[in-house]
Amino acid sequence: MKRSSLKWLTLGFLLIYIPAHAEGVLEAIKSKLSAEPPYTVVDTRYEVGYTVGIPSLHWVDNTQLLFTGGTKDEARGKLHLWNDKTKSVQRYAEAESACFSNGFIRYQVRMDQVARKRIVREGPFGSEKEIEEPLLSKEELRKMPRVHSNFTCKVHLRSELAPPAPNTRNVAVLRDGDGYLDLGPWDIDTKERKTFPRNLTLYQGKTGKAIQLPMTWEEDIASYDVFYSEYRSAYIVHPKKPRGAPLELNIQWPKDQPLIVYLLWPNGQTETVSIPYWPTEYLSRPQPVKSGWIFGGGNFYKASGLYLFDGKTVSEIDTGQVWGTAVSPDGCKAAVAIQNKHLEGGAPINLKIFNFCKGGK
16 A cells, blocks of 8 residues: 555544544644655656765765766666756766766776776866876785775875874775874774774874774774765764674664764764664665755665654655765755665666755755
8 A cells, every 4th residue: 555545544544533622633633644745856767876885976066966877778887967957967978987076076988908007087077187097016006005085086005194004904085184084903803903992083184183083993984984975064974883882793783772873074073963773773875964864774675765864753755775875065955876676686776866955946
């Protein structure tokens, strides 16, 4: 039975069994059931290509969305640009993926294994230039350890970070000038990982000043669990385990504890957001919007969907498995990659645009 049918069936039951003197209550219920949802949604009819560890959705501004995907009738793994004003799409580049951050874009054009080089285009969005880069050997990579950052779209030598980051540390290099996060040792069996304190450390910008953060190693935070909110001008840090969880065990989040997500500003300021455990059970790609937080969650077989937390309650606003989210700089629009029929093999990952501002503006 559709949810809308169930809603009005419930109202019919109440009309029969609630006494006439409760007419005011009935009117209030009817008004609430008839109210429009606090958002609008557009199904772009485009599909999103998904690559593990590489975000597929990027808001260029409050109107344009860069995404990897396509339609059923064309190559699905190419860069496209959605215009939310005209509700139209244009092909941007033949690349299969791209890194976009703070107005800077980088994507690979082709790779020449014989000549040991790759051709990439990078630069300010819309005016990027083509450059050649040598393909490094395994020996060269071993001698000069490096780390890639989705926040700078560059590869950074660990020895050139401030302070230098040993190859044994799991780090996330932040946007230019913001420094990097030390997320702890890679190896969970090391004595160092079991000692105190076990707090994450923010090393600021060029100074390398260390700020100990309230997040801890046992919360199991990886570099791909850190992303940026243009809307809040802060980093989103998403723990996979609660504080105090055993380091060695892969455990589920306790049902009697709220789900947690952190906001982190470049100056070291943090904010903890607590989201009710039910009905979501877990968080996937949480992002702040004007009216609260959106995220994927829910039991995979029974309640998988896109959820909205308004600060008080959690509501499911779409059904299916969420593969990616991105929020516009003004916090109004959320681009969502959602597989609505996720229990069917090979079901498409659909691109939808949710608008949480009044009147859809």
